[in-house]
Amino acid sequence: MGTPLYSIPGPGAPTPESPAGAGQAAASGAAAARVPGAGEAHTVGEVLAQSQAAQVLDELDRELVGLAPIKARIRDIAALLVIDKLRANLGIQAQAPSLHMSFTGNPGTGKTTVALRMAQILHRLGYVRRGHLVAVTRDDLVGQYIGHTAPKTREVLKRAMGGVLFIDEAYYLYRPENERDYGQEAIEILLQVMENQRDDLVVILAGYKDRMETFFRSNPGLSSRIAHHLDFPDYAPADLLSIADKLLTQQNYRFAPGARATFAEYLAHRIRQPHFANARSVRNALDRARLRQASRLFAEVERRFTAEDLTTIESADIRASRVFQAAAASPQP
């Protein structure tokens, strides 16, 4: 064959023979193109400057309300990856940590949002190569007839390579009441890839806490291959209120004086009602308030509106909610 007349560009090409650190090598190669002297970082600050992970962490702190335990864990993971990079620069070998995670928590506690951020952070730190998020549910993984499941699951896994695979409502994968259910097949393929191609993708399973616990009890192999079990707490009323503030600012609305207090009152009632979905309920409530604001303005045919009129949500817009009527009908003891 002779010596090759060509060479691979970049200092470190990903070698499938030694998958440990392949992603890091590729990413440090990419970083080398952007920042001169990358790969020679010897302080945490240098690594952070090269990866711009600090920005993502700050954004996470700023834009996501509450979730203190989750943020702490993400910081820990980021710290580990930074230190690993410093070790790698000094030639100290270590196996890439397993970063498969499970997110448990009630509806609307920010599981999907955090998963999306996680993909960005891991990409900036060079743990995953592309940093995209593939969000799937049971339907995308499990087939409808014999021999359908394996190709379907493999295709999803291939799409998620180099990024994060987010399996929402993961407990639906396993249906104990039907022993011929194809979900088990999907789980087995998933396990195999989670173990063998740990550097190619990160799997995040999400679902409600109690059902995920049952799911993991019946699939101990899956549970033990997940290093990080993160539990998303419910938001405190004050957190929900500041989420409302952020949502309104994003859409260029604001509360009229007094409307914020009314909304706090609304939340206090809403939390006690069934099917409360944390941030999602807040967003829905605000959407409905916008509808009422629109029809209130719509009624004034002749009036010339100022920008302030169009962006202000009045106390009455919130007060008209059914939640208040229900609360009035059955007063709290």
Add this chain to the structure above:
Amino acid sequence: MMTNPVRKITQGQFSFLPELTDAEIALQIQYGLDRGYAWSIEYTDDPHPRNTFWEMFGMPMFDLKDAAGVLAEVNSCRQTFPQHYIRLVAFDATRGIESIGMSFIVNRPAKEPGFGLIRQELHGRTMRYTVHSYASGRPEGERGGN
């Protein structure tokens, strides 16, 4: 075959170069993915140059972001057909192109018997020529290797 300096079948890209390593294949795949191509894997045991329609291994792979997925599929095809020719084909869906953008061989049988030239004498002194692949002289399953 004697006129072929690399003594192996030369079809598609890179076929005059030494065999690509998996790392090099991954780089080529990534190049294609970055340009929005959809990769698919094809195999055959009849490498005749006019045999353009090879069997497809699995489905074409759309919406992939990273080469690892394609490479895993290549390796599973190599496991299934170790003594076949396997090539990677990239489909470019750009309007007006809608055709193959890249294509190169990633697996070959251990022994490549090559081709023979068959001469057919016709009326007068007319000659007709055709190329015959030695491999396809043997029944399926015995071509290539051994």
